Amino acid sequence: MFVYRKPTFADVDEIYELIALYAAQGLMLPKPHSVLYETLREFVVAEEVASKKIVGVGALHLTWNELAEVRSMAVDENFSRQGIGSAIVKKLLAEGRAVGVKEFFTLTYRPDFFASLGFEVTTKESLPHKIWKECIDCPKFSNCDEIAMTLGG
Numbered sequence: 001m002f003v004y005r006k007p008t009f010a011d012v013d014e015i016y017e018l019i020a021l022y023a024a025q026g027l028m029l030p031k032p033h034s035v036l037y038e039t040l041r042e043f044v045v046a047e048e049v050a051s052k053k054i055v056g057v058g059a060l061h062l063t064w065n066e067l068a069e070v071r072s073m074a075v076d077e078n079f080s081r082q083g084i085g086s087a088i089v090k091k092l093l094a095e096g097r098a099v100g101v102k103e104f105f106t107l108t109y110r111p112d113f114f115a116s117l118g119f120e121v122t123t124k125e126s127l128p129h130k131i132w133k134e135c136i137d138c139p140k141f142s143n144c145d146e147i148a149m150t151l152g153g
Ligand SMILES: CC(C)(COP(=O)(O)OP(=O)(O)OC[C@H]1O[C@@H](n2cnc3c(N)ncnc32)[C@H](O)[C@@H]1OP(=O)(O)O)[C@@H](O)C(=O)NCCC(=O)NCCS
Pocket: 022, 027, 028, 071, 072, 073, 074, 075, 076, 079, 080, 081, 082, 083, 084, 085, 086, 087, 106, 107, 108, 109, 110, 112, 113, 114, 116
């Protein structure tokens, strides 16, 4: 059984480790502790009740007027395909809608996962230029091969 909740600073090390594991495989960007501290309120985590272990994380980043990005999705591979990632995204979407988000987007290598949640593939060019601000720090900036997907609010 899992609970889905907002993290506290006590969870940062576990969030870091989950993301770092997939970042090492080139599946997502690494998030240093400094960034996790600053963006902690963007995250939702899944905790296995029995072990109190964080088994899934994800974040919603408000990007522009009524626009938000679902990012930093990572589920411990020992717990994959149990609906944990979907439950986290649904929580993030609800948080976004509560503040008036009308469109969600994501940049991903896992289009099947986001398609199962109703996201549709779009062109990167159709997203506002504002979203590329943080891409400048990405090693793949000039050769981005992630798939852009959007979902209406
Ligand atoms: C992508 C990820 C977050 C999915 O988490 P999850 O908890 O396993 O996902 P769910 O169990 O909620 O999957 C929901 C649906 O998404 C689809 N899906 C999920 N993983 C998939 C995969 N590897 N291949 C194909 N479809 C997949 C399926 O339709 C699945 O439903 P089903 O299991 O009933 O067939 C997880 O695999 C992960 O952390 N991957 C590595 C990091 C990563 O790539 N993050 C995304 C970058 S934005």
